[in-house]
Amino acid sequence: MGLLVVCHFESPGRSTGVFTGELDLGNILDWNPDGSGPILIPISHHPDEVVSVTRGYGKAQKPDDFLDSFAAFVRIKGNVNKIAALKVVLQRPRDLTRAELKSLRHALDGQGYSEANLGTGLA
Numbered sequence: 001m002g003l004l005v006v007c008h009f010e011s012p013g014r015s016t017g018v019f020t021g022e023l024d025l026g027n028i029l030d031w032n033p034d035g036s037g038p039i040l041i042p043i044s045h046h047p048d049e050v051v052s053v054t055r056g057y058g059k060a061q062k063p064d065d066f067l068d069s070f071a072a073f074v075r076i077k078g079n080v081n082k083i084a085a086l087k088v089v090l091q092r093p094r095d096l097t098r099a100e101l102k103s104l105r106h107a108l109d110g111q112g113y114s115e116a117n118l119g120t121g122l123a
Contacts, residue, residue: 055120059112063120066117070113070118073111073113074086074090079107083103083104083107084100084103085100085101085103085104085107086104086107088100089104
């Protein structure tokens with residue numbers, strides 16, 4: 001029975017038993033990475049298997065949908081007026097400062113439009 005299943009569906013006593021003795025999780029959960037205790041490396045001995053392989057396009061399933069959602073974020077949702085750096089990029093890109101670029105990157109990352117995601121959508 002999986003750990004999450006035990007913790008969610010079993011009684012508190014059963015869940016406590018799992019953490020204190022059955023799986024010896026106490027040592028792993030109490031591990032202190034500052035070097036004051038033994039180094040514990042959890043190792044699984046079961047064979048690995050690939051369950052699925054997917055490409056990430058944010059919330060979209062296809063790259064075109066992702067790029068359309070990006071275009072909507074930039075133009076349709078009025079973010080040009082909300083994010084000053086975005087307005088500078090679209091109207092006067094030569095005037096963009098490092099600080100504005102950093103704030104733009106932070107705003108785009110927060111909405112799922114990171115540089116990596118945009119590169120994947122364009123590839």
